[in-house]
Amino acid sequence: xxxxxxxxxxxxxxxxxxxxxxxxxxxxxxxxxxxxxxxxxxxxxxxxxxxxxxxxxxxxxxxxxxxxxxxxxxxxxxxxxxxxxxxxxxxxxxxxxxxxxxxxxxxxxxxxxxxxxxxxxxxxxxxxxxxxxxxxxxxxxxxxxxxxxxxxxxxxxxxxxxxxxxxxxxxxxxxxxxxxxxxxxxxxxxxxxxxxxxxxxxxxxxxxxxxxxxxxxxxxxxxxxxxxxxxxxxxxxxxxxxxxxxxxxxxxxxxxxxxxxxxxxxxxxxxxxxxxxxxxxxxxxxxxxxxx
Amino acid sequence: xxxxxxxxxxxxxxxxxxxxxxxxxxxxxxxxxxxxxxxxxxxxxxxxxxxxxxxxxxxxxxxxxxxxxxxxxxxxxxxxxxxxxxxxxxxxxxxxxxxxxxxxxxxxxxxxxxxxxxxxxxxxxxxxxxxxxxxxxxxxxxxxxxxxxxxxxxxxxxxxxxxxxxxxxxxxxxxxxxxxxxxxxxxxxxxx
Numbered sequence: 032x033x034x035x036x037x038x039x040x041x042x043x044x045x046x047x048x049x050x051x052x053x054x055x056x057x058x059x060x061x062x063x064x065x066x067x068x069x070x071x072x073x074x075x076x077x078x079x080x081x082x083x084x085x086x087x088x089x090x091x092x093x094x095x096x097x098x099x100x101x102x103x104x105x106x107x108x109x110x111x112x113x114x115x116x117x118x119x120x121x122x123x124x125x126x127x128x129x130x131x132x133x134x135x136x137x138x139x140x141x142x143x144x145x146x147x148x149x150x151x152x153x154x155x156x157x158x159x160x161x162x163x164x165x166x167x168x169x170x171x172x173x174x175x176x177x178x179x180x181x182x183x184x185x186x187x188x189x190x191x192x193x194x195x196x197x198x199x200x201x202x203x204x205x206x207x208x209x210x211x212x213x214x215x216x217x218x219x220x221x222x223x224x225x226x227x228x229x230x231x232x233x234x235x236x237x238x239x240x241x242x243x244x245x246x247x248x249x250x251x252x253x254x255x256x257x258x259x260x261x262x263x264x265x266x267x268x269x270x271x272x273x274x275x276x277x278x279x280x281x282x283x284x285x286x287x288x289x290x291x292x293x294x295x296x297x298x299x300x301x302x303x304x305x306x307x308x309x310x311x312x313x314x315x316x317x318x319x320x321x322x323x
Numbered sequence: 324x325x326x327x328x329x330x331x332x333x334x335x336x337x338x339x340x341x342x343x344x345x346x347x348x349x350x351x352x353x354x355x356x357x358x359x360x361x362x363x364x365x366x367x368x369x370x371x372x373x374x375x376x377x378x379x380x381x382x383x384x385x386x387x388x389x390x391x392x393x394x395x396x397x398x399x400x401x402x403x404x405x406x407x408x409x410x411x412x413x414x415x416x417x418x419x420x421x422x423x424x425x426x427x428x429x430x431x432x433x434x435x436x437x438x439x440x441x442x443x444x445x446x447x448x449x450x451x452x453x454x455x456x457x458x459x460x461x462x463x464x465x466x467x468x469x470x471x472x473x474x475x476x477x478x479x480x481x482x483x484x485x486x487x488x489x490x491x492x493x494x495x496x497x498x499x500x501x502x503x504x505x506x507x508x509x510x511x512x513x514x515x
Contacts, residue, residue, distance in 0.1 A: 070343060070489050077449045077487060084454035093451040094386050094399035129398045132386045133474050141358075143473035175404040175428065175450060191515075201515060208511050211504055213404060213428035215450035262514050266507040271450060272429065273489065274503050304451035 032124075035114070035316025039121035039167070040128070042318070046169045046308040047091045047130045050082045051323045053243040054219075054280065054305045058082070061217055061270070061277030071275025075217075078270070078303055089130075093215075093304040096134040097173035099153035102240060102309075105165045111157050117316075118155060122147045131171075166322060168309035170239055176218060176302040179210035182231060185294040194294045196255055199224055206298040207263045207279065212272015215302035219243065219281040220259070223297045226287035231297030238283035239301055240309075242323075247284065256282045270303075280305075331377025332422040334442035340490045342497040346446060348486040351464070352425070354383045356403050358476035359468070363419075364411040370467040373478055375419040379446075382408065382426035384475030386453075387463065395463035397481070399453035402427040405445070413437030429491055429500035438494050445492035447499075459486040 050058075062079060065072040085092040101118055105111070125131050126147045133145040135152040147153065183202040185194045190205055192198035203222055210216070221238030223231045247253035259282045269275025280303065289295065309322030326340060329350035340346070353373060355363075369375065385400035405412075405426030412424065412434045422443050424430075427450035438444060448456060460481045467478040491499040 070345065073345065073487075074449050074489075077452050077455050081449070081452040081455040084458065088454065090457075091386060091399040091453055094384065094401050094453040094457075095403070095451075129386055129388045132384070132399065136473075143475070145473070173451070178404060204511060204514070208504075208507055211428075211500065211507070212450075213406065215427065265514065266510045268503060268507050271427070271447065272500060272503055273447075273491075274499070274506075302451055 033117055033316060035312070036117045036121050036124070038310065038312060038316050038318045039118055040125050042167065042169055042308060042310050043121060043125040044089060044128075044130045046171055046306050047096070048089050049086045049308070050092055050305065051307055053323070054303075055082060057243055057280040058217070058303060061280065064276045065270070069275060070273045071269040071277065074270040074273055075277065091130065091132065092306060093173055093302070094132055095173040095175065096131040096147070097171050098177065099131070099147065100170040100172060100236065101153060101155045102168040102170070102237070103155065103157045103165070104160055105157060106163050107159055109165060115155050118153065119148050122153050165312045166309060167312060168240055168307070168322060170236070171306040172236070173215065173302050173304060176214035176300045179214040180232070180299045181206040181209065182228065182298070183296045185296060196251060199296050200255060200259060202296050203259055203298055204262060206300070207268070208266065210300055211268055212270070214300040215304060216268065216272065217270050217277040217280045217303050219301040219305055220279060220283065221299040221301065222282070222284040224284065224286045225289035226295060226297065227290075227293065228295060230287060231295045232299065234285055234287050235297040235299040238285050239299070239305070239307060241283050243281040252284045252286065256284050328423065330379050330422070332379070333377070334422070337422050337442050337444055338494050340444050340493055341495070342490055342493050342499045344490040346488050346490060348379060348423075348425070348446070348488060349484050350482065352379045352381045352481045352483050352486070354381045354385065354477070354479040354481070356382050356384055356476055357407055358472040359478055360408045360411040360415060363415050369419065370478065372465060373467055373480070375421050377420055377422055379423040379425060380421050381481070382424065385457070385479060387474060387479065395466065397457045397460045397463060400457040400460055401451050401453040402448040404428045405430050409433060416443050417441045425488055429498065435492050435496065435498050438492055439496045442494050444490050444494055446488035447491040448486070448488045456486065459483050
């Protein structure tokens, strides 16, 4: 087995079994906030116990492997065809090892061949850069939270949302309200203002690569992020939609240019079982460091 | 208040449960999700050995592996989103005598009505808590329709012990989900 494939299997194992520190810290903050004796508190206690168990047993935090999203930053010379082949083999092997559930279904026949491979699965996003370093990030995004994502076209009369940041605020909060606990909250929002229907969702997912505690360099977006986080946590939806103070753990918003005729706001919801990890790789594929 | 539940469950025991009650489930639980619901609703028959009368159906697609001795071992088993089964659940509940449905995210009016008429509850497990919940599964007794539906969609028969869940829809017409939706809608209206 190639060194690269071994490294990618380890990346998958870590991503599937170990929640990133920033997410765990946010969950612990939520746990402290919830009132003793409530079902919200008890839900977060089970979540916290689950995080510990998954890590110690090296088993999936959540059984829903979800969509397997690789983000690769690479130098110009990297052979992307070869990398893709190794990534697919790593997914197949990680599935055999139980790090991933057999989770990929042929949309026409309904067959699940148990490999997690097929058209569009896993999804690989390559980005060339001028640096000589290769890094690979992996996000496993469960289906329950993917299903509560929403895309809005502004203006939206029903929500009184115009083509401005206040309009964005209204539709994003609407998405939180519509999701209730169904996305396995407390969740994290990745939002893209602008783009087209495809790129909007794609950009919104990239926001999940950001550290939960970072601040948006754009002061307007930073203000919007903080406002939505605070307001969402005042709605009383709570963990799993059981009621309580912890509805969201974070909000990350980016922007992409749009065409004059369109103004999309794309909202992706990430569950509390926020599986994201990344590694830098040497030329032979060996892991040289972890990114989270 | 925490209640213990184990199948077969009587209608009387179910009627005692109220929204917000925490339960610990022990005994037999069968899994069933999208493919199973559609199959049963289309007139499919339960395979021999699957008895849901007074029983508990779990919306779950577990990760199950065979160990070195050829025994099934559940490595991850949290609930899946239940609302997808809304078109089918009420009818299936009544037809097969199901008293409890475990899932996540809650269900809507059709199921709530069926819970009231038939005497059943919706039990919300903690979504994503695959390891805590897998630890509550002490044995895989059997699996049905594995070839037809694949592992996540098959009917797994589990023996569980102290599996934690919350009653979020009861047999008296109450739904925590409806309640929280309405309350959060009001809170949002004040902050728009």
